[in-house]
Amino acid sequence: MTTTAVPTLREQATPVARDRCGAPVVDLTVPVVGGSSVRSTAGTAGLEVSEAERSERFAQMRAGALGSVHSWELVTAVDGPGTRLTVFLSGCPLRCLYCHNPDTMEMRRGEPVALEDLLARVARYRAVFGVTGGGLTVSGGEPLMQPAFVSRLLRGAKEMGVHTALDTSGFLGAHCSDAMLEDLDLVLLDVKSGDPDTYRRVTGRDLQPTLDFGRRVAASGTEIWVRFVLVPGLTDDEANVEAVARYVATLPTVTRVEVLPFHQMGKDKWEQLGMRYELEETRAPEPELVERVRGQFRAHGLTVH
Numbered sequence: 604m605t606t607t608a609v610p611t612l613r614e615q616a617t618p619v620a621r622d623r624c625g626a627p628v629v630d631l632t633v634p635v636v637g638g639s640s641v642r643s644t645a646g647t648a649g650l651e652v653s654e655a656e657r658s659e660r661f662a663q664m665r666a667g668a669l670g671s672v673h674s675w676e677l678v679t680a681v682d683g684p685g686t687r688l689t690v691f692l693s694g695c696p697l698r699c700l701y702c703h704n705p706d707t708m709e710m711r712r713g714e715p716v717a718l719e720d721l722l723a724r725v726a727r728y729r730a731v732f733g734v735t736g737g738g739l740t741v742s743g744g745e746p747l748m749q750p751a752f753v754s755r756l757l758r759g760a761k762e763m764g765v766h767t768a769l770d771t772s773g774f775l776g777a778h779c780s781d782a783m784l785e786d787l788d789l790v791l792l793d794v795k796s797g798d799p800d801t802y803r804r805v806t807g808r809d810l811q812p813t814l815d816f817g818r819r820v821a822a823s824g825t826e827i828w829v830r831f832v833l834v835p836g837l838t839d840d841e842a843n844v845e846a847v848a849r850y851v852a853t854l855p856t857v858t859r860v861e862v863l864p865f866h867q868m869g870k871d872k873w874e875q876l877g878m879r880y881e882l883e884e885t886r887a888p889e890p891e892l893v894e895r896v897r898g899q900f901r902a903h904g905l906t907v908h
């Protein structure tokens with residue numbers, strides 16, 4: 604459920620510092636405390652990739668002992684409150700035209716990572732999470748493609764007292780068990796459009812599962828942050844935005860809405876993968892358009908960022 608371009612595990616072996624919105628980048632060799640929106644990679648040192656054979660690996664994945672992981676990052680003020688370890692899992696059933704990380708779409712492109720190794724990494728950052736009010740965010744791709752792994756990861760984090768968040772489109776919400784919901788403090792729900800036809804044009808899939816999942820999360824009492832990617836000529840239609848805002852306003856546990864302006868940071872990855880990128884000519888939205896859309900959400904009494 605990626606809204607920013609992230610490096611792969613291999614790329615992270617040589618840490619690649621980058622940012623989300625033009626702010627200076629800090630290479631994270633020491634824990635970050637504070638409230639900047641800096642995003643920085645943490646590398647892969649200390650995590651061992653399993654050497655299980657393919658069939659054994661598959662069995663371990665089904666049991667949730669092994670995950671297919673694209674990358675991870677230590678970030679501040681994105682993907683949830685405080686400083687977070689965001690883990691990007693591989694595999695996604697959607698094909699968003701604006702996807703910034705199309706290399707997360709296929710699960711086979713991920714690296715096998717043992718649950719216990721990932722939990723050991725979570726444990727290493729517990730003090731940072733404590734100081735900053737941060738925690739673990741499980742993202743993707745679509746994390747609910749690997750429900751057993753995510754379920755055990757969340758449980759392990761909760762056993763350590765770590766705040767947990769799930770970054771999802773909600774399309775596979777049926778894969779999220781009640782136990783998993785109980786282990787979640789926050790759901791970052793991407794509502795990519797309010798009009799079903801636009802949703803299908805953007806993602807190639809149906810909108811309804813997302814709407815259903817959002818209602819279920821809200822009914823469980825779990826906090827939700829909604830994300831909406833604003834793409835000129837694709838998702839910016841007033842009626843489409845209005846439909847998203849109307850829906851979000853019915854979810855009582857939504858505490859913020861993030862309107863994320865489209866950018867071209869993922870373009871090169873589409874080309875590298877030999878995939879057709881349809882938004883080549885699309886520009887970032889003008890500030891006036893961003894403000895109009897944010898205003899539409901605010902008009903429904905929502906807190907907008």
Ligand code: SF4
Binds near residue numbers: 699701
């Ligand atoms: S295809 Fe869509 S849902 Fe899947 S990772 Fe890309 S942006 Fe996220």
